[in-house]
Amino acid sequence: MADDEEIDEEAMAAEWEAMAGGDGGGDDQDAMAAEWEAMAGGGDEGEAEEEGVPGRVLDQNEIDSLLGFDGDMADGETTGIHALINSALVSYERLPMMDIIFDRMVRMMSTSLRNFTSDNIEVSLDNITSVRFGDYLNSIPLPAMLAVFRAEEWDNYGLMTIDSSLIYSIVDVLLGGRRGTAAMRIEGRPYTTIEQTLVERMISVVMKDMCGAFEPLSPVNFTFDRLETNPRFATIARPPNAAVLIKLRVDMEDRGGRLEVLFPYSTLEPIRELLLQRFMGEKFGRDSIWETHLATELWSADVELTAIMDETTMSLKDIMNLEVGQTITFNKTPTDEVVLKCGEIPMLSGPIGRSGNKVAVQIRRKAERLIENEEDQAMAGAG
The missing domain is CATH 2.30.330 (Surface presentation of antigens (SPOA))
Structure with missing residues (x-):
């Protein structure tokens, strides 16, 4: 038995040398050993160790965490490669008063649209975010209607987007469609003149409510400028410019859609200080009691004349x-x-x-x- 094992080992060694070309070089032997380890199932680890990289294989959770898609983004924060990709997005200042204004606008719209359509309508505010104007135009799902309106007191423009679901729902309701049935959508055709006219009427109602929502803070008059179906023709700011996006949801029983209002930061610049307030009438760094006391003390101060x-x-x-005795005239x-x-x-x-x-x-x-x-x-x- 021992003799047979020695013969087998000698034959295997001779076979290795024959496969290596008979020169018995150290580098070839290392390569052959790596090949045998790969054939034995350790190829990944062997190649990784040969390249100086740890040979452990990442599982799916570790890969998701590395890429930043691990699902822990409830607070809006991103990590990993996903955060690096989105690092070009600029975080703009938050305007606390915008939440109060559009909460007021939601309540006003619910009443106005109910009177406008004679239907049960619920309006809700989804969120208020900061976006780049060019990115927003590229993300608008078509077909849609884009209404350009002008803020006269601020001497600038804003944008209102009505998606196709809300357009067909409003048209169906205003033209006497049945309740409880979803609006029929016809894709692949432009909007008719009747549909555009009905949507313009709804836009005028929304803009009137928006004027009323801004009135306690800063009276402004929003006037309808034009209605576009191509986002390229609704450009009111440069693509890299920052803008505030307000997303509203309009529900009419089984029908409804989304309405979005966009204000470039340049439009809101005249009332920026007011929008930075956390409550109506907040004064930054001013104390009227201290001012009165200081004025009182100043009036009673002694000065030397x-x-x-x-x-x-x-x-x-x-x-x-x-010299003594000289006169200065x-x-x-x-x-x-x-x-x-x-x-x-x-x-x-x-x-x-x-x-x-x-x-x-x-x-x-x-x-x-x-x-x-x-x-x-x-x-x-x-x-």
Whole structure:
């Protein structure tokens, strides 16, 4: 038995050498050993270790976590490669007052659309997000209607998108369609004039409610500009510009659809400070009680006034050459006014005189007027 095993090992060694070309090189033997390990089922680990990479195979959960699709995105945060891909998206400032405005608009729309359609309509606010204008135009599912409206007081435009489901539902309801049945959609054809007219009427109702929603914050008048079916013709801002997107859901029993309102940030810039408020009437960094107290204390503060009889300009050489008994000549006469200063600030002016046994100044006007008159005279003399 031992002799047979030795013969088999010698034959196997000879076979290895024959397969390696008979040279018995160390590199060839290592390659052959790696091949045998691969044939034995350890090929992946052998190749990975040969390349210097750990040979452990990732499971599906680890792959999803690496790519950022592990499903833990309930808070809106992304991780992994998914976060790197979306790193170009800029996070814009949040406008808390927009939530309050459109919550008010949802309640107003529910009542207005019920009166408009004579049907049971429920309007809900899905979310308010920040998007790039170009990305939004590319994501609009067609067919759809895009209404361009103008905010007159803000001197800029906004965009309202009505998807096909809501269009057909509104048309069906306004033309007397049966209740409880889904609106029939006809794909592959442009919208008719009747459909566009009915949708324009609905848009006017929505814009009127939107004006009422903004009125407590900043009165604005939204006017309908045009209706487009091609997103390319509804461009109101540059593609990279940021915009606020408000998604609304309109439900009519078994029918309904989505309505979206988009405001570029440039449109909202005139009321940006108001939209940053967390509640109506919030004041940033101001305390009226402190302002009143400070004003009261300022009015009762003591200040020291200096009466300036006259001023003249002399060179340092002349001053150094002055001797006792010499006279400095000024241009003031006894009837000219003197200026009262607080520090370096001219305050009041008036003629000088005597009150009892004290020198007094009779206040006639504020010193600013005197300074302005002297400057005007100097400019006139220079001219």
